[in-house]
Amino acid sequence: MEENLIEKGESSREGEVAPALIAIHPRDKSAVVAVGPELRVYDIAGNCPISLSDDSGGPSHSESIRAIGFGANGSVFASAGDDKLVKIWMPDSWHCTKTVYAEKRVSAVAVSRNGQHVVFADKFGLVWAIALGEGDEGQAPIDNKAVPILGHYCSIVTSLKFSPDGRFIVSADRDFKIRITVFPKRPLKGAHEIQSFCLGHTDFVSCLAFACPIDYPQGFLLSGGGDSTVHLWDFVSGRLLHTCDFGAQAGLVNSNGTEMEGGSAVIDSGCIFDKCSLHGIILLNCDFSARTLSIAKVVTMEESYVPTSLGLSDLPKHLWMVMGVSNIPTLGTTKLLSRVRVVSGFQKDPSDSCVHNAIIMGDGEIPGGEELLEKLQGSLDVAEEEVTLAATAAAVKTSMHNLLIKKQYSVEKRELQKRSRNDKKLKQ
Amino acid sequence: MSKNNNSTMRQNGQSARLPRKRFYRARAHSNPLSDSHFPIPISPADVDYSQHYPHFFPSERSDHDNGSTPTPKIRFADIGCGFGGLLVGLSPLFPDTLMIGMELRDKVTEYVKERILALRAANPGRYENISVVRTNSMKYIPNYFEKGQLSKMFFLFPDPHFKEKNHRRRVISLQLLDEYAYALEVGGIIYTITDVEELGDWMRSCLEDHPMFKAVPEEELEADLVVKLLSFATEEGQKVARNGGQTFRAVYRRIMLEDG
Incomplete structure (x- = not known):
């Protein structure tokens, strides 16, 4: 089975898929979703889809x-x-x-x-x-x-x-x-x-973000990677300040997106995991004076929803998520679907407890409403397509794995490769 | 050289015997682009010096507590050290300077390791400042050295990679020089030499184009003890000299980047 996987990864770009991406205008003016070659833009301020x-x-x-x-x-x-x-x-x-x-x-x-x-x-x-x-x-x-x-x-x-x-x-x-x-x-x-x-990472690094609190204008760097950790860095000196390890807590594998919001003392970072043990996001709390990270809240979603990208504006009220993929090899659907979800409750208030209000909004409540969803998702009833979502999650996971993780060969396979080498000198 | 030493030291026992190259047949090239599966230190702090230089780091005493003397750091790096000729030549010239050879080919690294152990056993107290590590220095220089840690870097007779599509495998390139400049202290020197004119031109032009390197003047080179070793200390250099080949040298100094 392992061999099959390796060969598939090496053979071609078949089965290689690109996760859907989301970006939010820093001033909350518009939201952009990229699925496959399509760029879908919705004007939040003007409340209309954009061509x-x-x-x-x-x-x-x-x-x-x-x-x-x-x-x-x-x-x-x-x-x-x-x-x-x-x-x-x-x-x-x-x-x-x-x-x-x-x-x-x-x-x-x-x-x-x-x-x-x-x-x-x-x-x-x-x-x-x-x-x-x-x-x-x-x-x-x-x-x-x-x-x-x-x-x-x-x-x-x-x-x-x-x-x-x-x-x-x-x-x-x-x-x-x-x-x-x-x-x-x-x-x-x-x-x-x-x-x-x-x-400091012990596997691929997949995402970077800066947190820029008022008292530390230079900012801090946060990074997430395939080792299911988020690191906090003093990036000017390259010094590792703190590590937040999710693997120990939840048995997760890959984080593939981080977005930060630089508030007065708290920053929230969402991390997406493409291992299905977590269907949701983890919000992190960063104590800048102590320079530590801690998990503020885990927002879980329905079983099949694994976000592929996160978006935040500069002064976010909402955390945007998208799940989608450029194509699903097994399903052969032609329409590129994605599923957008929004988490609210990011209004800044001085108390540290703000992220505890974080809840997933219903489709009708999000900015732009259903019109936005129709534009960005490609269709309104994506939510019903459980099968598609599950296949999406699987496709993204395999593709990320093939792309970023070093190929590991078993000892036997290595021996086999060595034996089939034709330039080997025979021992006398 | 190895032959003579070998016969004279036979009575010293197994460990003192210099390794023989014929038992370390290695292929001439190793692909620097492929994924590496050997252990790599996560960061320079993870490099285990006591294993490389036991003489300078005697046992694992609680040195951490009484940090009275600053721990020595590796100052010279021989990138692609091959069979280790340069390290062996440099060691007596700078007995208090730690140097490391970096080599991608597994068997060659094993040979150098054995060679150093044998030299140490045969000459007690000497050759304690050299060591070797198997690594891909095109990828992992920052994992071994802190910013400005090195004072000399050597690139002797590197793989020429003639084909244009393989130029990105050359160990000197404008992009990789950024990393070498990072590892070298200001004033540190990078030594390159080759017997391939085309590669010599390439290395010189990369160094010339890089804003953080400046050619070392000829008269300084003549006074530099190390320069003499470049062409004769290494196995590759000796081979070139034997065949009466020409060599092309480029020695550059790491300078501060001028703002602008």
Whole structure:
């Protein structure tokens, strides 16, 4: 059985699926869901679905979108994925202003704090920068060309984030590593100065987030990974401050998304687990003065619901979740479905107990209501499709596993491989 | 060299015998891109120095409590140390400096390990400052060294990887130099040498293009004891010299990044 699994993983991209993603405008203006090659946008402020327009002259997404993100206070939005296209959108009007061709499939994307650059990472571990606007001083803007600025050595970069002050760019990879690099004034010349490495994960790192409390403007870095831990870092020095291990508590395996809300003293982090032992999210509490993490609340959901992505705005009232997948090999459905859920109860009040109010909202109660769900989910009655949801969870899990976890071969299999080597020298 | 020593030391017993290369037949290349399945320290704090340098870290006394003397750290790293010729040559020149060889090929690492143990046994008190580890230094440099920990890094006769599609396997590249610059202290020196002109040009141009490295002037190189070892200490270098081949050297100093 194990052999089958390995061969499947190696043979092709068949059975490889992309999880659905969600992003919320930092000012709560709009919500974006990416399922497969589709980008679905709903205008929360104007309460209407949005159809995208493209005047970049480039093609639109044709394969799974792997990374989306708002940047620079919501003035820029970027999407990228398996079709090697990086598309840059203006969320004011939701038209695409630029399409950049990447050399490899894209695994992560981020927008710089000042909105001048979009960076993206490809599956070979290279991180590239695209200049928006006029480009750097003294440098002609190179149109529609990305420039490599740093590299993780042949490891898939799983997440890219800018530090709250914009001075650093943080990249995490499947080789357990988090690299903090100084983001230079002229990024197109390369980001060579490494500030630190955050080393402590014992499996792939899947998500990064910053928490920026008022008393610590520099912020703290949080990371989640396949070792079912969340680490709290002093990222400037690379020092590990605290670890929150979920494996010990719930027997969980992979967290694949973290979103933070930087409040006065509390931050809530949702972690999604793609092992089905938990159908829901864990909210974390971070005590910044003690620099510790603790579990604030576990929000569980119906059996088959395993969120694939989380979204929060800057001053969130709600935590958004999406579950979905680019395609389900076993079911062969053509319509791309996703399921959006919202957790409310994030209103900040001075007491620490605020997250204890966290509850899952009914479909009718969420901002935008059913109209939003119809747009983002693709259909209203996804909730009924238990089978689809279960298959989605399974597909995402297998795909994540194949993509990020190192292949383990049994001793026998290794011996077999060695024996079949044709360059072996026979012992005399 | 190994032959002579071997016969003279036979009476010293098993442990003092230098290992013989013929029993450590290894393939010439190992794929640096493949997933590694050997143990890797989670962070530099996890590197077990006492196992590598027992002379400098005598037993596991409660050294943690009386941190009177700062614990020594590895200062030189020979990346792709091969059969360890450079380490053996450097060891007597810097007897108080800890150095480590990093090699990806399992059997070659075993050979160097045995070689060091044999040298220590045959020359008590010497060769205590060198050790070797099996690792993929293209991936795991930050797992072994803290920021600015190293003062010298060596890349002697690395794999040339002629094909353009394999250039990303070269151990010197603009991206990997970021990591080497991170591990090197300001003023630290990176030594590269090869007998392949094309690779020599490549390494020089990478170092030249990197804003955190600056060429060491020729007159300084002539005064540097280490430079002389580059071409003659290693097995690979001796082979080149035997065949009367040319070598191409690039020695650069880690400098502060100028702002801007």
